[in-house]
Amino acid sequence: MADTPVIDRDARDSFERSLRGVLGQPGIDVVAALADLGWHDFLAVDAPAVVPLLFGMLGEMLLANAPLDDVAFDVLGPVGADLREAGHVFAHPRRVTRAAAIRGSEIEVDGLVFGGREEAPIAVLVGSRVVSVPGNLLASSSVAGMDPSLELVHVRGRVAQSDVTAHDGVDDAAVAQACRRAIAYELLGATDSMLATATEYAKVRTQFGQPIGSFQAVKHRLADVLVARQAAAAVVDESWRSEPECTTLAAKALAAHAGALASENCLQVLGAIGFTLEHDLHRFVRRVRVLDRLYGAESEVRTELGRLLKARRQVPRPGAA
């Protein structure tokens, strides 16, 4: 699908310019701004063209993450569009499994929603069904956590199956894959910001009479971040085309690794100033940690991927030269 872009290059470039202009404004309401830009239409017709752009920028600029709901709703097709238009938020899982499971006559929900809209109805996947749960039937608590700027809300509880509206036969695996992919782009955006900041600092910060970026130990740390970033980018881009079950897990694990390595190495290059609240680095470090916790943390994702690989006779070989 990524091989035949629906949106031509000019339209994509113009969307990118508008996006950057709008999202760059301080205190922007991302959800409203995206609706004005026609984001939902772009997403519906050519996700591979616009998801990398938007989620890269969200990570780069540390913006709120509500558009992840749009990605989930988009995969659900007309059902998802109806849920979104009816004001639903989406319950995202912390783990590689779904955010809800059947327990007898009840559904047990344990998920995270964005944007602090505690009263909104909640869409949640239960197996291959998407159900609409009235917000007041679940316990919800704001999560400040490591990155309060994400305004996450933890929703959990049990609801009777008779109290929810359900739509059957949705592609629940595709929702998780699309969300993992989007988060991977966001992690790459955050990685890029950290790498750019530390690289600029290494050019101007002088010790022993020379810029610290001239020392090989510093060069290697930053080059390692670049390599990890490029490795993750190669996989996340391929994940639109082939073996999405494996490649989206791989993309999320590698992007989380790139983000973690950037956090560690860029902090080391920035030194003490990078450890203070005067510097923005901590915001990226926080964002990367929290994003890693959605849809399975890196170690859990790696184990899940390994389980899939073991079940095969041959490991998958996505992509070709």
Place this chain on the structure above:
Amino acid sequence: MNGGAVVDLDAFRKGFGDWLDDETALLRRQRECFSLDLADIVDVQRELQEAMFAAGWVRHGWPEDLGGLGGDARHRAAVYDELGRRRVPIPESYLTVETLIPMLTVHAPELARRHLVDLLRGSERWCQGFSEPDAGSDLASLRTAAVRDGDRWIVDGHKIWTSQATVSQRCVVLVRTGTPESRHRGLSMILVDHDAPGVTVRPIRTMSGRDELGEVLFDGVRVDGDRMIGAEGDGWGLAMYLLQWERGMYPWQRQAGLLGTLDALLERSGDAVEPRALADAYLSVLPMRLSAARTIRRLAAGETPGPEVSVDKVLLARAELTVFDLADSVLDGAVELFDDGTAAEWRHDYLFSRSAPIYGGSYEIQRQILADRVLGLPRG
């Protein structure tokens, strides 16, 4: 399929795969071949090269006027991938073909026309004479010299740690044609026959036990002027051009081999493979596969990928170590303690994997290139 027409890539890949699947006995001989003498290996691999040449497969991807059947690097990449998928080792000489010959087709088409067919069918092998005893990472300090003598060159010097030197008939030598102080400006590239008077080739046994490397000594070797690749003084530019191919196609060839190694481990000892460790190994190879694929597509399209191809080489170094660390752990002592044929082969492969952060531009140099030329950090 012996036709001269360039078929589309997917059909080509499928056609080649089907052909391989009909060659069970041939493939088995390739898989089972193991020796600590490189000469034994290349002898067996020559049978596969002859067969693939006769059926036309390895002539795809090379220009028709040079003895190929047209197409581009993607056709060659498909051949290597299909071999790896079937756990057939890629013939050693194709590793140097992929490094040296793309440069030759552009900068010395006459030499390519004369030798390409023999290189592809395996009746001839070349090596790449770059490193010297005092010029490893600091390649531009090399001292092997070529001095003009009428319409010939006289070559004197010493190349070392040259891959496949002992089984090669010719060597592409990076030589100094300028003053000793000229650094990278005074270098040229020249093709020297190993059987020319004054050339001595000595094997170097490596940690893996095999004579992977050799040294090539030149003592007043007379080389015809038409053996110069490009023009006098072009050596550094040619070396940089060639390194793009080496850093794209070699990692591609190795990803095919490494994914085959993972398949072999799953088949042999699937129960002993920890999912997490398997994923770590797979995730060390997958990005290299996709990044190298991108580099090859760009090279095939005539683009110049430039210094960022060092990413592929850094990924390669980590991937080799990670996959064979997994093998060592899964094989549970066979690599260290056993002496049967399979154990000896795993031991060789494990030990050879340790060299990946050194050859073809060290791990340190690759990261310095990325830091200086991609990130733009100040030179030390």
